[in-house]
Amino acid sequence: MSFASPFSIAIVVMTALAFLGLPIGHAMIAGSILYLWIAGLDLGTAAEQLLNGMFTNYVILAVPLFILAAELMNIGSMTERLLNFCNAIVGRFRGGLAQVNVVQSIIFAGMSGSAIADAAGTGKMMQNMMTADGKYRASYAAALTAVTSVIGPIIPPSIPMILFALVSDASIGYLFLGGVIPGLLMAGAQMGIVAWGARRENFPVEKPAPLRDLPRITWQAFPSLMMPVVLLGGIYSGITTPTEAAAVAAAYALIISVVLYRSVSFRDFYRSVLASARTSASIGMLIAGALVFNYVVTVENIPEGIKVLLAGWELSPVGFLILVNILLLLLGCLLEGTTILLVIVPVLIPAAQALGIDMVHFGIVVVVNIMLGLITPPYGLLLFVMTRIAEVPIRDIVKDTLPFLWAMIASLALITFFPEVVLWLPRQMGYGG
DSSP: OOTTSHHHHHHHHHHHHHHTTOOHHHHHHHHHHHHHHHTTOOTHHHHHHHHHHHHHOGGGGHHHHHHHHHHHHHHSSHHHHHHHHHHHHHTTSBTHHHHHHHHHHHHHHTTOOOHHHHHHHHHHHHHHHHHGGGSSOHHHHHHHHHHHHTTTTTSSSOHHHHHHHHHHOOOHHHHHHHTHHHHHHHHHHHHHHHHHHHHHHTOOBOOOOOGGGHHHHHHHHHHHHHHHHHHHHHHHTTSSOHHHHHHHHHHHHHHIIIIISOOOOHHHHHHHHHHHHHHHHHHHHHHHHHHHHHHHHHHTTHHHHHHHHHHHHTOOHHHHHHHHHHHHHHHHTTSOHHHIIIIIHHHHHHHHHHTTOOHHHHHHHHHHHHHHHTTSTTTOHHHHHHHHHHTOOHHHHHHHHHHHHHHHHHHHHHHHHOTHHHHHHHHHTTOOO
């Protein structure tokens, strides 16, 4: 490929625009239109690809609906009731509040599908609870919230899995099922690190919730705990599609918060809808830019070229997955996860398919890598979120994140080398891959 080729010029322009502060979605659209102009192709193709992609992919509707569900959950008292329930279950052990942080992320993972939503939703509350009276270092509390939020998009529902399905045509339902065991595996690794740290640093033991109060606390949290059941039950019973289930989740969160808990005012509702719209518009522009740019990549035959290149290397499926892990972990240090999913991953999919790698397994490996990128410096977005919430230097958060990061990389290795960790549950539900 010549450095003066239309594709090279388009890449340089896109990169320059992104470094100058233009949103990456806009930069991809601008670079793609420039490519079409230099290559002498119809400029209207950009609009055609954008409109066809946005209006024919029904699955994209699930993204704003899951974002709205997360916002509605966070503005009501659902978060507080769930934290009380988690505290009653595991708060009595040494380092109990830290274990509560992990358990609440497992529960919230079945509701929002977004790591950022999980961190923003419970981050401030968990930070205050853990640092009250000097129980835990502020940096440790912030680091723990960041790493536990990573579980959110791995255990279904998951916005990154929806985006992977968009670019790969893999089944969203089976991707969701494939993420359950890996998500629980990573949560178990985090709880192990917390238990080790609790003994090493002599974390406090919380006053246990009286057993007689457990039924009351559970009953108060029961409607919130039923949200994942309603959501996933609708999908796997065949009653709803994943997109329809996202709408049900948003409606359920609204009904529970407004009618049952009566904890949401009209102003709160308006703000949550506005915040959801802003987030959805941001992701929508990324998707739009990726749709146009992926057309350029297809015209240039980049995926086929990479497939031929890798075939020349004679990589085994495991060797290819190791290469993908290294590549995505490095890219996660520099790029936002949605950009990686929509721009980089589509180039790798044909090679994975040629090697016979199952797309559900590949999708979970990709999503886990991208989630780890959220807590990997220098770009780790969750690190910046928790820096703002906890008001502590990012270097302190990174230091406390490292033990968890190594444990989760070990979990990623298990997921990579043993596909059954991902595929066992989908196969129990009829998956033939």
